Amino acid sequence: MATNEPEHETRDAEEAGANEDEDTGAQIAPIVRLEEVAITTGEEDEDAVLDLKSKLYRFDKEANQWKERGAGTVKLLKHKDTGKIRLVMRQSKTLRICANHFVKPGMAVQEHVGNEKSCVWHARDFADGELKDELFCIRFASIENCKLFMQKFNEVAESEVEKEESKDASETAGLLEKLTVEETKTEEKVKTEVEAEEKKKSEPEKADEEKKTEEAAPST
Numbered sequence: 708m709a710t711n712e713p714e715h716e717t718r719d720a721e722e723a724g725a726n727e728d729e730d731t732g733a734q735i736a737p738i739v740r741l742e743e744v745a746i747t748t749g750e751e752d753e754d755a756v757l758d759l760k761s762k763l764y765r766f767d768k769e770a771n772q773w774k775e776r777g778a779g780t781v782k783l784l785k786h787k788d789t790g791k792i793r794l795v796m797r798q799s800k801t802l803r804i805c806a807n808h809f810v811k812p813g814m815a816v817q818e819h820v821g822n823e824k825s826c827v828w829h830a831r832d833f834a835d836g837e838l839k840d841e842l843f844c845i846r847f848a849s850i851e852n853c854k855l856f857m858q859k860f861n862e863v864a865e866s867e868v869e870k871e872e873s874k875d876a877s878e879t880a881g882l883l884e885k886l887t888v889e890e891t892k893t894e895e896k897v898k899t900e901v902e903a904e905e906k907k908k909s910e911p912e913k914a915d916e917e918k919k920t921e922e923a924a925p926s927t
Contacts, residue, residue, distance in 0.1 A: 748802075753784035756792060757859045759852050763796055763805045766842040773844060777805040781845060783859055792863045794830070796845075806843060808832045812868040816860045823850045826857050 763776040779799040785792045796806040808830040819825035825846040832841040847853040 757783040764844040807834045810863045814864045
């Protein structure tokens with residue numbers, strides 16, 4: 708004799724499962740509420756001229772070998788007010804600063820011998836909180852990125868040279884203008900003193916001439 712009990716049990720189980728999956732609309736408040744914290748990096752007043760992923764090394768003079776400084780993103784940042792450009796690199800996970808220095812006149816980056824994806828340069832770096840003379844080597848994932856970095860870095864360094872030359876020219880022009888003004892004032896002062904001296908000398912002579920003229924005049 709057939710029975711429908713297994714069918715009822717199956718239907719009941721399906722309905723129970725459906726009820727479990729049904730959204731009741733209830734909301735559970737989190738146990739701990741986390742507040743949003745604003746993180747400042749010191750880059751808020753700067754615009755990125757360059758932004759590339761890379762791996763950085765520094766040359767250890769004592770050990771006479773290259774040591775890895777960190778892997779992350781290297782940036783060339785231009786200050787919005789001063790226009791100065793600095794190189795900053797941070798580790799990707801910890802954001803620890805690996806390199807931090809200005810790109811100054813006379814600096815140059817060159818391809819690392821034997822590796823087209825790497826290049827080297829010298830800098831006075833401040834990543835450790837004090838100025839240090841460092842020799843850096845940076846490696847990119849592609850030759851194109853390495854060439855782009857070298858091009859931008861050298862362009863910035865050359866533009867800084869032009870700025871220095873323009874500044875020197877302006878200062879020289881200002882100094883020459885100041886000297887010209889001072890010389891003009893000196894000449895005018897000397898001229899005034901000479902005229903006053905001549906006037907002072909001519910007054911007695913004029914008086915003598917007037918006296919002689921009076922004496923020579925016939926008496927009536």
